[in-house]
Amino acid sequence: MSRNIPVKGDITAIGEVRTPPVARVPDPAALFDRRARRFRALSGPDGIGPYLSFLADIAEAQHQLASELGEPEALEPAGVERALAYGMPPLDRNAFAPDDAFMSLSERLFGALEPIAKPDAAQEALTTIRSAAPSDIAAMVADLMADSVPVEYMAHYAYVAAALQLHFVRQASTLPEKQLKHVGDGACPACGGPPVSSVIVNWPQANGSRFCSCALCATLWHHVRIKCAICSSTKGIRYQEIEDGPGSIKAETCDECGCYVKIFNQQKDASLDPFADDVASLGIDLLMKDTNFRRGSFNPFLLGY
Incomplete structure (x- = not known):
């Protein structure tokens, strides 16, 4: 069983820093x-x-x-x-x-x-x-x-x-981190690739901000919360998680594009890794197979899900 958590209102400015870095190279x-x-x-x-x-x-x-x-x-x-x-x-x-x-x-x-x-x-x-x-x-x-x-x-x-x-x-790792810019919806500013997942970070200067993690080059880029990581829509954003789960791992679903991307909350669990935990949380992907949403992110070690 899962919990479907709708979100109302414009709360995209969640996070303790209003201007977090655009990107962080690995x-x-x-x-x-x-x-x-x-x-x-x-x-x-x-x-x-x-x-x-x-x-x-x-x-x-x-x-x-x-x-x-x-x-x-x-x-x-x-x-x-x-x-x-x-x-x-x-x-x-x-x-x-x-x-x-x-x-x-x-x-x-x-x-x-x-x-x-x-x-x-x-x-x-x-x-x-x-x-x-x-x-x-x-x-x-x-x-x-x-x-x-x-x-x-x-x-x-x-x-x-x-x-x-x-x-x-x-x-x-060689790129000028502070010069990187957003290049499009659901695209890494370093290589243009899709995200593997997203994380709510607990960094001192950006605590509570959300970053997408590139599936290929692992660059992190800022992406405001309650906003689809694939199409950037803020309409029809909901969250699903496994019932009685830790509350730190959820699937963010978008009614506009029909995709979902996992979101990991490092404020609740600092050990969460955007790549490793994407594989380990396979249960979320199995749960989502029973919905109308498709996986919008990419992980070469989760092919077929």
Whole structure:
């Protein structure tokens, strides 16, 4: 059972700071370390616990590589300035094509994932990916960038998605945070990608403000509360949650576009992670399957839901 909580009135200015930052770029090593720790804390022997443990191992490998690689080379300043001037994301995910550097990074990550415990099917998928031609990897990258992945190959795409996350998180970390601007509804100001979820933060300078988290580069961008994270409508916004749940995890539904995006309240639970808890709160997605709303966010590790 769920609770459906309607919202009335214009209360989009919720939060202790009226002008929170437009965006926050990620710290790669810290991001993947936090994500790995959260996946590990959420894992266990039952339900999706073993899967969360597997994802913790992937995040730990991402963290290790991010630490070893250090700071990436900054993007060409003129290109960044031009994109910002035209209201475009500096990291153009749609124009990204795997180059030698990305393929090398991917192979290092895939190699680090060989020894981790995984189901036979996941190991077979990893073996297949490591022997795939560059053109096949490029095709999979294009599918992931279009948020269009064949569910039957979810395991294969998950590995490529992990490599893309590592690459784009590192690239996003070099961007001029204070110069980033909103680029459109439901779009990351750094790479233009969709959100994985949103969080109500407990930061000292923005306590109570809501930020969307990019599914690809993990950049956070400010998005006022009681406003659809996908189409930005403030009409027909409601919240659904699992009955008798903690009250810190909800699905924000929008009557205008028919989408829902999860919202995590770090004021109530500071340990919540916008990516790890999106997977761990699969129960919300199963609940929403019985409604007319569709998932508006994207998570490569929740394909099919």
